[in-house]
Amino acid sequence: MDRKYIDSVSDHYRPRPHELIHIDCASHTYPDGSIGIHDLCFRVHENEIIAVCGANGSGKSTLLEHLNGLLLPSKGNINVMGQRIDSRTKKDLWKNVGIVFQRSDDQLFAPTVLDDVMFGPLNLGMNRGEAWDAAMKALRVLGAEELINKIPNYLSGGQKRLVSIAGILAMKPKIIALDEPTSDLDPKHAEIIEKVICELKEKHGISVVLATHDLDLAARIADRICIVKKGSVIAEGRPSEIFYNTKLLEMPD
Numbered sequence: 001m002d003r004k005y006i007d008s009v010s011d012h013y014r015p016r017p018h019e020l021i022h023i024d025c026a027s028h029t030y031p032d033g034s035i036g037i038h039d040l041c042f043r044v045h046e047n048e049i050i051a052v053c054g055a056n057g058s059g060k061s062t063l064l065e066h067l068n069g070l071l072l073p074s075k076g077n078i079n080v081m082g083q084r085i086d087s088r089t090k091k092d093l094w095k096n097v098g099i100v101f102q103r104s105d106d107q108l109f110a111p112t113v114l115d116d117v118m119f120g121p122l123n124l125g126m127n128r129g130e131a132w133d134a135a136m137k138a139l140r141v142l143g144a145e146e147l148i149n150k151i152p153n154y155l156s157g158g159q160k161r162l163v164s165i166a167g168i169l170a171m172k173p174k175i176i177a178l179d180e181p182t183s184d185l186d187p188k189h190a191e192i193i194e195k196v197i198c199e200l201k202e203k204h205g206i207s208v209v210l211a212t213h214d215l216d217l218a219a220r221i222a223d224r225i226c227i228v229k230k231g232s233v234i235a236e237g238r239p240s241e242i243f244y245n246t247k248l249l250e251m252p253d
C-alpha cells in the first residue's frame with residue numbers, strides 16, 4: 001500500500017475508541033474497468049464524526065458505498081462490528097449502517113413523506129405501529145414532522161434532505177454515512193443539517209461519516225478528517241493536524 005503521504009502524526013498515542021467498521025480495500029473496480037478506490041484502509045469508531053474530503057472523482061462516494069456493503073471490494077475485506085461482510089452477509093449490515101445519498105431523489109419514492117420514512121423500518125421487520133413510532137421519532141429529531149402528509153417529489157431540496165436522513169434514522173442505525181449532505185442547500189438549511197449531524201453523535205451516539213467538499217464544515221464538526229486522492233486515503237487526522245499541514249494543502253490534485 002502506498003502510504004507515503006499519510007500523516008505520521010496521526011492519532012496512535014490517543015486512547016482508541018471501539019472500532020465499528022474496518023475497510024481494507026486493495027481495489028474496487030467498476031464493471032467498465034474504472035478503479036473507484038484502491039489500497040485504501042478506513043476505520044469508523046464509536047461516537048465519532050469523520051469527514052471524507054477530496055476532489056471530484058477522488059473516490060468519496062465509492063468509499064461511502066462500501067460502508068454498508070452496497071459495494072464490496074473487488075479485492076479486500078470489510079469488517080463491521082466483528083462480522084466479515086460478503087455478498088451473503090451484506091444484508092445484515094443494512095440495519096446498522098445507513099447511507100443518505102447525494103441526490104435525495106434517489107432515495108425518496110413513496111406517495112407520502114410518512115410512507116417513505118416508514119419504508120425502511122417496515123423492511124427491517126418492524127410492525128406498522130413500531131414503524132410509525134420510529135418514523136415519527138426520526139422526523140421529530142429532524143424538526144420535519146409537519147411534512148408527514150406531503151408528497152416527497154414536491155418538497156424543497158432542503159426538506160428532501162431532511163426526509164432522506166429521517167428515513168435512515170428511523171431504522172435506528174449505529175452509523176450513518178451522508179454523501180454531500182449540505183450541497184445545494186441555502187445557509188439556513190445547511191445550518192440545520194450541520195446541527196443534526198452533531199446531535200446524531202452527541203445525543204444519539206451515532207457515528208457519522210460525511211463526504212464533503214465543504215472544508216469549513218469539516219473543520220467545524222469532524223473529529224477526524226480523511227483526505228482521499230485518486231482512490232486512496234493520503235492523509236488522516238484531527239482537523240488541526242490536517243488543515244495546518246501546509247505541505248499537504250499545497251499538493252496538486
Ligand SMILES: Nc1ncnc2c1ncn2[C@@H]1O[C@H](COP(=O)(O)OP(=O)(O)OP(=O)(O)O)[C@@H](O)[C@H]1O
Pocket residue numbers: 030031032034035036037054055056057058059060061062063
Ligand atoms: N458506476 C460507476 N461506473 C464506472 N465508474 C465509476 C462509477 N462510479 C464512480 N466511478 C468512477 O470511480 C471514480 C471515483 O468516483 P466517485 O464517485 O467515488 O468520486 P467522488 O469523490 O465521490 O466524486 P464527486 O465529488 O464528484 O461526487 C471516478 O473515476 C469515477 O469516474
